Amino acid sequence: MNKTTVSALGAVLFTAVPAAAQTVTVALNADIRSTNPGVNRDDNTDAVVLHMVEGLVGYRENGTVAPLLAESVQLSSDGKTYTFRLRKGVKFHNGAELSSADVVWSWNRYMDPKTDWRCRSDFDGHSGLKVEKVEAPDAGTVTMTLDHPSALFLDSLARTDCGMTAIIHKSSVKEDGTWDKPIGTGPFKYAEWRRGEYVILTRFDDYQSPSGDKPDGLVGAKRAVVPEVKFLVVPDASTVKAALVSGAVDVAQVLDSDVPELSKAKNVAVGLYPSATKHTFLFQTRDPLLGNVKLRQAIAASLDIPQLVAAVSNGNGKPNNSAVAITSAYYDEAQRQGYVYDPAKAQKLLKDAGYKGEPIKIIANKRVHVPSFNAAVIAQAMMQAVGINAEIEVLEWATQLDRYNKGNYQMMSFSYSARLDPALSYEQFAGPKDKQPRKVWDEAQAQALIEKASTISDEAERQKIFDELHKLQLETTPLIIFANGQEAWAHTKRVEGADPWEGKPRVWGARIVAN
Amino acid sequence: MLRFALRRILMAVPTLLIMAVSVFVLIRLIPGDPASLMLGDLADPASLADLQKRLGLDQSLPVQFFIWFGNVLRGDLGNSITSSQPVLPLVLDRFWISARIVLIAVFIASIIAVPAGVIAAWRQNSTLDLALVGSATVLLSIPTFWLGLLLLLFFGLRLEWLPVVGYVSFRENPTAALLYIIMPVMTLFLHEMGVLIRMARASTLEVLRLDYITHARAKGLSESAVLWRHAFKNAFGPTWTLIGLVLGNLLGGIAVVETVFTIPGLGRLLVDSIFARDYPVIQGCLLFVAFVYVVVNLIVDLLYPVFDPRVTAE
Numbered sequence: 159m160n161k162t163t164v165s166a167l168g169a170v171l172f173t174a175v176p177a178a179a180q181t182v183t184v185a186l187n188a189d190i191r192s193t194n195p196g197v198n199r200d201d202n203t204d205a206v207v208l209h210m211v212e213g214l215v216g217y218r219e220n221g222t223v224a225p226l227l228a229e230s231v232q233l234s235s236d237g238k239t240y241t242f243r244l245r246k247g248v249k250f251h252n253g254a255e256l257s258s259a260d261v262v263w264s265w266n267r268y269m270d271p272k273t274d275w276r277c278r279s280d281f282d283g284h285s286g287l288k289v290e291k292v293e294a295p296d297a298g299t300v301t302m303t304l305d306h307p308s309a310l311f312l313d314s315l316a317r318t319d320c321g322m323t324a325i326i327h328k329s330s331v332k333e334d335g336t337w338d339k340p341i342g343t344g345p346f347k348y349a350e351w352r353r354g355e356y357v358i359l360t361r362f363d364d365y366q367s368p369s370g371d372k373p374d375g376l377v378g379a380k381r382a383v384v385p386e387v388k389f390l391v392v393p394d395a396s397t398v399k400a401a402l403v404s405g406a407v408d409v410a411q412v413l414d415s416d417v418p419e420l421s422k423a424k425n426v427a428v429g430l431y432p433s434a435t436k437h438t439f440l441f442q443t444r445d446p447l448l449g450n451v452k453l454r455q456a457i458a459a460s461l462d463i464p465q466l467v468a469a470v471s472n473g474n475g476k477p478n479n480s481a482v483a484i485t486s487a488y489y490d491e492a493q494r495q496g497y498v499y500d501p502a503k504a505q506k507l508l509k510d511a512g513y514k515g516e517p518i519k520i521i522a523n524k525r526v527h528v529p530s531f532n533a534a535v536i537a538q539a540m541m542q543a544v545g546i547n548a549e550i551e552v553l554e555w556a557t558q559l560d561r562y563n564k565g566n567y568q569m570m571s572f573s574y575s576a577r578l579d580p581a582l583s584y585e586q587f588a589g590p591k592d593k594q595p596r597k598v599w600d601e602a603q604a605q606a607l608i609e610k611a612s613t614i615s616d617e618a619e620r621q622k623i624f625d626e627l628h629k630l631q632l633e634t635t636p637l638i639i640f641a642n643g644q645e646a647w648a649h650t651k652r653v654e655g656a657d658p659w660e661g662k663p664r665v666w667g668a669r670i671v672a673n
Numbered sequence: 674m675l676r677f678a679l680r681r682i683l684m685a686v687p688t689l690l691i692m693a694v695s696v697f698v699l700i701r702l703i704p705g706d707p708a709s710l711m712l713g714d715l716a717d718p719a720s721l722a723d724l725q726k727r728l729g730l731d732q733s734l735p736v737q738f739f740i741w742f743g744n745v746l747r748g749d750l751g752n753s754i755t756s757s758q759p760v761l762p763l764v765l766d767r768f769w770i771s772a773r774i775v776l777i778a779v780f781i782a783s784i785i786a787v788p789a790g791v792i793a794a795w796r797q798n799s800t801l802d803l804a805l806v807g808s809a810t811v812l813l814s815i816p817t818f819w820l821g822l823l824l825l826l827f828f829g830l831r832l833e834w835l836p837v838v839g840y841v842s843f844r845e846n847p848t849a850a851l852l853y854i855i856m857p858v859m860t861l862f863l864h865e866m867g868v869l870i871r872m873a874r875a876s877t878l879e880v881l882r883l884d885y886i887t888h889a890r891a892k893g894l895s896e897s898a899v900l901w902r903h904a905f906k907n908a909f910g911p912t913w914t915l916i917g918l919v920l921g922n923l924l925g926g927i928a929v930v931e932t933v934f935t936i937p938g939l940g941r942l943l944v945d946s947i948f949a950r951d952y953p954v955i956q957g958c959l960l961f962v963a964f965v966y967v968v969v970n971l972i973v974d975l976l977y978p979v980f981d982p983r984v985t986a987e
Contacts, residue, residue, distance in 0.1 A: 185838075188945065191755050198711065198755070274727065276712075279720055319715075353756060354767070354937030355840055392838050393941070394932045396822055401838040404830050556705030556950055563709055563716055574714055586714065594717055 180670065182384045182653055184663045185392040185401065185410035187526070189354050194337045195321025196268070196276045201575075204318045205662035206357050206389050208376060210251075211324035211342030214242050214261065214300070215316045216376035219659065220487045221434065221578030223312040224377045226368055227256060227325055227343060237307030237615070242300045249364045250327040251340075251347045258294030264325045265292045265302075272335070277320035286612075287311065309615045313579040318660070322376065345382035345666040357389040373667050375659055380666040383655075387665045395526055402426050408653045409663055411527060414472035417646045428648045430474050433661045434483035434576035435643030436583070437470075437529055439520070439537060440598050443636050444591065445568050447516055454635040456507035457518075457569075460544040462499040466536045467641045470529035475644040480628050481587075482580045483642050487617075492625035497638065504544040517547045522571040523558045533640070534571040565595035576643070576660050580624045581611040587637060599636035678975060685967040692963040693745065696956050697738050700947075706730060707754045707950040728754055741956065750960070751953035753946075760957035764939065768924075768961065771931065771938035773843070774854050775923040778861035783916055786866040790873025791908065794881060795900055805870060813867030821860040821933040828856060838935045857934045861927065865919055872915045877908040910981050917973030924969065925962040 190203040195211050216226040225231055228242040248256040268275040269282060269289075281289045288305040295301060304311060315323045327341040339348045345367075346359035361382040370378035390407060392398050399416050401407035403423050412420060412428070421428050439457075441448045448454060467475045479496030482488050518541070522534035534550050541548040548569075553561065561567050577583040588604050589597035604627060611623040631637075647658050656668035708724040709716050725731045729740070744751055750760035786809075793805040812820075829837035835856055841849040880886065881904055889899045926940030939958060946954035977984045 192757075198757070200711075200713075274724075279717070284719055285717070352937075353758070354941065355935075390838060390935070391937075392935050394935075397825065397838060397933055397935060400822075400825050400830055404833070404837045406837045406839065554705075554948075556710050556948065557703065559709055559713070560705040562714070563721070572714075596714075596716065 180384065181386040181388050182656065182665055182668050182670065183388045183390050183406065183408045184656075184665060185398050185407045186389050187391075187393055187395075187398075187411070189391045190351070190357060190389070192337070193340050193348060193351060193357075195324040195326065195340065195342075196319065197274050197321070197337070199276065199319065199321065201661060202389075204321065206359070207321055207324075207340065208318060208344070208662070209346040209359055209387065209665060210340045210344040210348055211321065211326055212344050213315055213322035213324050214244075215312050216322055217316050217318070217578055217660075218377055219375040220485060221375075221483065222487055223316045224374070226322075226377050227261075231312065233615075238305070239301055239303045240311065242302070244298045244300070245366065245368070246298065248343050248366045250343055251362055252327055252329055253364070254327055256325065256343055257297045258300045259297070260327060261300045261325050262292055262294050263328050264323075265289075267331070268323065275320070277314065277317065277323070280314050280320070287314070307613055307615070309620065310579060310581055310612050313582060316376075317582075318376070318662070319575070345380050346387055349386070355391060359387045359389075361385050373657070373659075373664065376664075382666055383669040384665070387668075389663075402648050402650060405650055405652070407650075409647065409649045409656045409658075409665070409668075411658070411661070411663075412646050412648045413526065414470075414474060414646050417472060417474070420648050425651050426648050427651055428646060429657065431645050431647055431658050431661075432476075432483075432485050433643035433645055434485060434578050434583070435661065436481065436483075436574040436576075436586075436639050437533065437641045437643070438572055438574065438587075439533070439638045439640070440562075440567070440570040440572050440587075441636055441638075442565060442567050442569070443598070443600065444565070447513075447518065448568055450511045451634060452507045452511035453513055456504045456511060456513070456544070457541060457546065458497040458635050458638050459500045459504035459507060460541050460546060461497065461537055461638065461640070462540060463497060463638075463640050464499075466533060466540070469536055470532045471641070471644055474646065475641045477640060478642050479632065479639050481583045481631065481639060482624055482628065483576070483578070483583070485642070486578065486580060488580050488621055488624050490621065490625065493628055495628070495632065497632065501544050508545060513546070515545070515547050517549050518568055519549045519551050520569045520571055521551050521553055521558055521561060521567050523553055523555045525555050527645070528573040529641075530571040530573060537571070563596045565591060565597075573643075578660075580627075581608055581620075584608045584624075584627055585612075599631070599634070601630070601634060601636070604630055674975070678971065681971045681974065685964075685971070688967060689960065689963055693742060693956075693960055694738075696959045697741065698734075700950075700952055700955050701734060703950075705950055707952065710950055711755075741953070745960070750957035753954045754951045755946075755949050755954075760953050763942070763954065764957050764961050767937060767939040767942045768965075770840075770842075770936060771927055771940060772924055774857050774861065774930075774936065774938070775920065775927060777854070778858045779865060779916065779920050779923065781858070782862040782865040782869055785862075786869035787873045787909070787912055789866075790870040790875075790912070791877045791900065791905055793870065793874045794877035794908075795896070795904075797878060802874075806874065809867040809870035809874075811867070812863050813871070815864070816929075817860055817864050817927075818929045818933055820863060821856065821930055824856045824859055825933065840934075840936050853934075854936075857927075857930050857936055860930050860933075861923065865923075868919065869912060869915065873908070873912045876911040877904055880904045880908040883907075906980065910977070910984075913977065913980055914973065917970055920973075921966040921969040924965045926958075 186202045190206050192198040195207050212226050214228045215223045218224050229245045230243045232241045267273050279285050287308050290305050291303045293301050330341045332338045345365045347362045349358040349360045351357045365382050367380045372379050395413050398410045417428050420426050441454050443449055463477045467477045478484050480493040482493045520534045522531045524531045538548040574586050588599040591597050591600045607623050607627050611620050649656055652672045654671050656665055789805055793802045796802050828835045841853050843850040889903050926943050928940030928944045931938040931941040943958040
């Protein structure tokens with residue numbers, strides 16, 4: 159067989175595969191769980207669903223909240239009633255126009271226990287806040303009344319894991335009330351979901367973008383340009399790399415270690431995107447050893463955090479010891495303060511703590527896109543260098559999560575999902591261990607401060623509280639936050655404008671520039 | 674023959690029963706539960722308890738087992754916790770995707786490896802024998818995920834002949850479907866060919882040393898007749914058993930190959946379900962795999978007399 163014959167055979171074979179010139183293909187590392195916003199979800203599910211649905215408010219890039227389906231949001235003088243005026247001319251994918259009745263219907267559905275909405279307990283009084291009534295005084299206005307003022311109400315509505323409390327059309331559910339498919343107001347419409355393989359969305363031609371000249375988190379300009387988006391399940395990182403280089407996939411999250419190689423590929427561009435994910439070492443403060451604050455401080459002083467972060471992120475990450483993300487509007491000079499690498503101080507603290515070489519076990523996992531294991535290995539070496547007998551136990555993720563939820567560990571290399579408001583971020587790990595064993599920081603003063611930050615809305619006041627919390631956290635060291643997420647994403651050069659945000663692909667604004 | 678088949682089928686019943694109990698107990702011995710995974714790092718005790726109750730995980734293990742087992746006896750394997758899909762159709766759908774790849778791969782591997790093994794034995798210690806045994810050892814030693822990636826890089830990236838990711842079903846587009854399964858099939862058959870060549874060679878070597886082969890040669894029969902008419906028939910038995918075992922093993926899941934080539938098969942379903950602690954799907958998959966293993970081995974046993982008349986089904 160000569161070269162021409164081989165090439166011809168190759169050409170014939172290749173053309174049997176349908177061409178997808180107008181489709182942007184995005185790789186997902188696992189299939190989505192459902193298409194139901196905030197119900198049976200994970201990160202991949204949220205990423206896909208939020209292309210189809212929108213809430214009254216959404217997150218900006220800096221973690222603050224802005225109107226989305228609402229044109230404006232007004233708060234009453236007693237801080238308890240929110241008035242949302244809806245944008246005019248917004249349509250659902252079935253052509254129906256958005257009205258306040260849809261908002262009330264969606265809200266009632268979310269609050270119905272049968273819906274299994276993940277965030278119901280955040281609004282029904284179980285977690286403190288209760289929405290007492292939701293009313294529609296006219297077709298373009300909705301009011302929501304709370305039992306007490308809350309600085310987190312809008313943030314909670316905007317949360318991506320809550321499916322942005324999306325407003326959907328009632329034809330999204332079947333006659334018997336069970337879920338059918340999302341009829342939302344987002345820039346893309348549901349087309350097909352082949353489980354285990356892919357989800358296809360098509361452009362919604364009647365989409366009405368909120369104001370703005372460029373995408374800003376999940377708000378700002380949202381323009382559906384490409385006719386079709388295919389979210390393709392590609393579980394293996396090596397296959398993702400090959401698929402990007404071959405052009406079979408246009409957009410994908412890639413491993414930090416693959417960045418140098420992919421940067422050299424002529425048809426691929428690589429970018430680094432920050433996220434509010436927190437990479438941490440947790441301490442069990444009820445452990446006989448680690449209950450001693452001096453020992454925890456010794457561990458903090460033994461870690462050269464900039465070096466650790468550089469090593470686990472292939473030189474791409476930035477150290478951050480604060481629960482306030484680097485990208486947050488609340489990240490100020492006080493938040494930049496952190497632990498200082500000082501082996502001599504670490505040794506002195508160990509002596510003061512009466513440490514006698516007892517083993518300290520670090521639990522870690524080997525999930526692909528988190529630095530848990532690598533961070534544990536480096537921390538182990540640094541701790542051993544000052545005389546701490548550190549050991550590592552590697553667990554599969556579900557097992558580690560079980561140990562985390564039960565508080566059954568000494569030290570754990572653990573990554574928290576993103577919480578954009580600092581009060582929510584602190585709340586992730588601070589709280590009473592007696593009621594919730596997963597909580598890491600059980601300190602009355604900290605809880606009082608978080609409670610205060612959850613109630614008041616004044617930004618300057620909140621900033622002061624967060625600065626105070628950070629100082630207290632550094633002193634008591636219930637955990638060591640060492641970095642926020644810094645994720646590597648690659649895209650083929652035929653596609654532009656598909657920048658991800660908070661670890662999620664964002665295809666509105668993406669366009670095909672070459673084929 | 675019929676009595677033999679019935680006896681074997683009845684023998685499979687206790688196997689499946691033991692399997693059902695073991696799978697149910699073992700998967701629950703692993704820490705972690707689906708509710709906790711679904712809620713992630715925000716699992717407050719009240720929400721966790723709510724979700725566990727909704728999923729039926731708040732009941733005692735014996736109660737959970739008897740509910741599940743009672744449903745299994747009625748042919749209902751339950752619904753997936755993560756996707757809410759009924760387990761049996763889900764497992765069957767995924768099984769046919771894997772089965773197609775496995776059957777083609779094992780068939781090709783068999784028709785190439787068995788003659789190759791016989792010829793290697795016939796020409797023992799020759800260059801041809803060394804080449805075949807060497808190739809078989811190399812193929813056997815290469816992990817399938819790496820072999821798969823090499824094929825992907827060569828045929829997908831370098832030559833651009835075959836699609837790198839995705840899957841198309843035969844019903845949708847037979848030509849495209851064929852293209853998508855070439856590399857997974859190639860990965861499997863290359864790997865299994867190594868196993869089969871070595872077995873076919875070893876069993877043929879044993880037979881070639883027997884007196885009746887010397888007798889056949891002394892009668893003046895051609896080498897071809899000695900090899901294929903007299904030696905092969907007796908040498909094929911062990912290889913046939915191995916083909917059955919390989920088939921049963923692969924039909925139980927080719928998770929690694931499916932992961933590399935993004936094939937939505939049974940192996941990937943099982944692995945994903947284990948990570949998600951999707952108990953009904955894990956139980957359904959493993960029970961089904963055990964059933965397939967029993968059926969494949971039964972078929973292999975029933976076909977044994979066809980290849981070796983000394984073996985009777987009685």
